[in-house]
Amino acid sequence: MSEFIECEICLKTKTCDEFNPNKKEGGYYPNCKLCNTQRSAEFWVDKKFKECITCGVMLPIRKYEKQDGVPFAACTKCFETRVAEKAVERKRLAAIKKAPTNASTKSKFVPKSTPLPDVRRNVQQMDGTDKTSTSQPPKKAKF
């Protein structure tokens, strides 16, 4: 059972699906989506600049993707960045879900192999006479 609303611009009676919901006041906007888009497009048609909702920079309208003549809220660059970031995040989450054991085996593997030889070298150098030279690479210091 869908509610019927008469659009105050085109005066056509349409189901509420054809209207944008009014999030602030509840209910729906008095003009249908079609009229709303048309009105927005008319509003933007002679505008030269628009502030990007994401980076907050005033950019020429051509820097925005358009849909039905209405520019996106975020500039193309921000929009593309967001899409790319979401794709990366989705891949990362998918990888974690697919292989939950991978991360734990890696972290166990790393500490075993590397630190021991370094510690032995440091001890041998400390036994020598020059304690201050241990922090610097010897070749560069002499030249």
Ligand SMILES: [Zn+2]
């Ligand atoms: Zn309408």
Ligand SMILES: [Zn+2]
């Ligand atoms: Zn932007």
